[in-house]
Structure formats: structure tokens, C-alpha cells
Amino acid sequence: MNYEERSNRKSNFKLIALQLEYGCTDFIDELCRNSGGRFVPDVAEDELDKVELANLQLRELSARGLLFAALEKALEDGEITSKEEDKIRQALSKHLAATQHSVEFAISLYKPQ
Structure with missing residues (x-):
């Protein structure tokens, strides 16, 4: 392992620590x-209730809206640039993750104990 790799490892640990401290997932989202x-x-498991499920579904719909807003904006001039493509793909990834999380939550909530 060279110096640059060791340096990056520390940076990654710091980024993960920041995510955990502030409750955001930007770094891990981009890495994935x-x-x-x-x-x-x-x-x-301790957050399983219908109110939290409704909140997750609202976030899912919000992520879907942001995805299609990015797509609509990119299509205004008839072509999608690489920068617009990246923004669309980021929004798509967030939408798919929000959908999967909402579905997993519903399964866990309504699965017989």
C-alpha cells in the first residue's frame, strides 16, 4: 500500500464518520x-410503524419527482449532456434506493412475527 492509498483510507474513514455523525449518505451513495x-x-426494527412507512413513501415520491424533474430539464434542448446524464443517474439511484427501502420496510412491518 503506497502513501496515497493510506491517505485515501483515512479520508474515507473521516467521510464515513461525518456521515454517521450528521445522518447523511452522500459519500456512500456516490461510492455505491x-x-x-x-x-x-x-x-x-425499532422504527417499524405505519407513520414511518408513510414518511418513507413520501421520500420515495419526492425522489421520483426529482428524477423526472432532472430528466425534463435535460430534455429541454433536445439532448442530454454528460453532466446532465450524471445528474439523472444520481437521481435515478436515489429513487431506486428509496423505493427499495420503502418496500423492505413494508415487508418487515407487515411480516408475521
Whole structure:
């Protein structure tokens, strides 16, 4: 392992610590997206209730709206630039992750104990 790799490792640990402290997922979202996947948080068993499910579904709809807003804006001039494509793909990844999380939550909530 060279110096640059060790330096990046520390940066990654710092970024993960910041995410945990502030409750955001930007770093892991981007890391997963660049690896061909998406980050979907585990269902927190202690948060299983219908109110939280409704909140997750609202976030899912919001993510879908942002996806289609980005797509609509990109199509205004008849072509999609690489910068617009990246923004659309980021929004798509967030939408798919929000949908999967909402579905996983519903399954956990309504699964017989």
C-alpha cells in the first residue's frame, strides 16, 4: 500500500464518520453508484410503524419527482449532456434506493412475527 492509498483510507474513514455523525449518505451513495450499485439502509426494527412507512413513501415520491424533474430539464434542448446524464443517474439511484427501502420496510412491518 503506497502513501496515497493510506491517505485515501483515512479520508474515507473521516467521510464515513461525518456521515454517521450528521445522518447523511452522500459519500456512500456516490461510492455505491460508482461501483455499479446503490446504497439502501437496513430497516431499523425499532422504527417499524405505519407513520414511518408513510414518511418513507413520501421520500420515495419526492425522489421520483426529482428524477423526472432532472430528466425534463435535460430534455429541454433536445439532448442530454454528460453532466446532465450524471445528474439523472444520481437521481435515478436515489429513487431506486428509496423505493427499495420503502418496500423492505413494508415487508418487515407487515411480516408475521
